[in-house]
Amino acid sequence: MMRIGIIGGGAIGLLLAAYLSPHFEVTVYTRRQGQANRLNEQQLRFCKQGTEQRIHVRAALFGEQAAQEDILFITVKQYDLSAVLSQLKNVPSTTTLLFLQNGMSHLRLLSQWKEQNIVLGVVEHGALKHDDRTVEHTGMGKMTLSLFQGRLGQVEKLLDGKIPHFPIEYTDDWRTMVTNKLVVNAVINPLTAILRIQNGELVRVPEYMEMMKQLFAEVCESLALSNRESAWQRIVAICEKTAANCSSMLSDIKHRRKTEIEAILGYVLEEGKKRGVATSLCQFLFYAVKGMEKHG
Numbered sequence: 001m002m003r004i005g006i007i008g009g010g011a012i013g014l015l016l017a018a019y020l021s022p023h024f025e026v027t028v029y030t031r032r033q034g035q036a037n038r039l040n041e042q043q044l045r046f047c048k049q050g051t052e053q054r055i056h057v058r059a060a061l062f063g064e065q066a067a068q069e070d071i072l073f074i075t076v077k078q079y080d081l082s083a084v085l086s087q088l089k090n091v092p093s094t095t096t097l098l099f100l101q102n103g104m105s106h107l108r109l110l111s112q113w114k115e116q117n118i119v120l121g122v123v124e125h126g127a128l129k130h131d132d133r134t135v136e137h138t139g140m141g142k143m144t145l146s147l148f149q150g151r152l153g154q155v156e157k158l159l160d161g162k163i164p165h166f167p168i169e170y171t172d173d174w175r176t177m178v179t180n181k182l183v184v185n186a187v188i189n190p191l192t193a194i195l196r197i198q199n200g201e202l203v204r205v206p207e208y209m210e211m212m213k214q215l216f217a218e219v220c221e222s223l224a225l226s227n228r229e230s231a232w233q234r235i236v237a238i239c240e241k242t243a244a245n246c247s248s249m250l251s252d253i254k255h256r257r258k259t260e261i262e263a264i265l266g267y268v269l270e271e272g273k274k275r276g277v278a279t280s281l282c283q284f285l286f287y288a289v290k291g292m293e294k295h296g
Ligand SMILES: NC(=O)C1=CN([C@@H]2O[C@H](COP(=O)(O)OP(=O)(O)OC[C@H]3O[C@@H](n4cnc5c(N)ncnc54)[C@H](OP(=O)(O)O)[C@@H]3O)[C@@H](O)[C@H]2O)C=CC1
Pocket: 007, 008, 009, 010, 011, 012, 013, 029, 030, 031, 032, 062, 075, 076, 077, 078, 080, 083, 084, 100, 101, 102, 123, 124, 125, 126, 127, 128, 129, 248, 260
């Protein structure tokens, strides 16, 4: 049976564990022994649309033993990635590493893994971790995967409707896939965080819509984005579809957690600088979010 490792027992890690464990030999690698013990002893509690299910998962403390699976999903936040990668030694060349982070700054870190099979993924699900063994699937969407380097390996076994109720699609063009998600996050997340509003307010309030348009224009220039009209339509559609949701950045600020601003707007700022684009709005929002992160 295919063996899958999931590094990080957070919202996305536990969501994957819930859908993959019934079909494969899955191990969740946690940062804390206490979380691994709880998952092993009490099972994973999976909530969806008012229903609740107990799912058997195997869990272990993350360490070097976490390198032997056929596929390793890496589901830690961007800012924890370097620490995880530095501990990932002796990964067999047949293992495929699969990265699901929002933002794009992790792509630079991947250059050290020249010989490894690497797949990137974009998650369009909403997942909320309630406690160390409980995850709620709050928004049904899909996951899209794309080969970054090497071979897909066993990842093929996950594609094309093979996992019931958890669609996983494939695209050849990883750059467009991650850039599209970056643009959405670069526009919606910081604005909702500083205005402290739900996603839908950005399209409901004309003044916020204007702010969004101006920021979008600057992000497009910084990334030299082609196909701007469809990128804009995507942002508006996501605001409408997730109208009642708090973005992950607003949620992080509310819960006094670190945000992924550096991997999102930080990356846009660097790209803008390389191209000599004026990025005063991005810079302004970057400082605002960093300040709120530190001082609430
Ligand atoms: N949640 C969502 O709906 C979505 C999230 N994403 C993206 O997915 C990624 C993960 O997000 P999410 O699951 O929400 O984040 P969480 O903060 O819920 O989970 C991250 C997990 O990684 C764990 N972790 C950190 N460092 C290590 C380590 N060294 N070893 C083992 N585990 C570690 C954390 O452990 P600990 O609990 O001990 O801190 C935590 O459980 C992010 O990049 C996010 O942008 C994308 C789309 C939707």
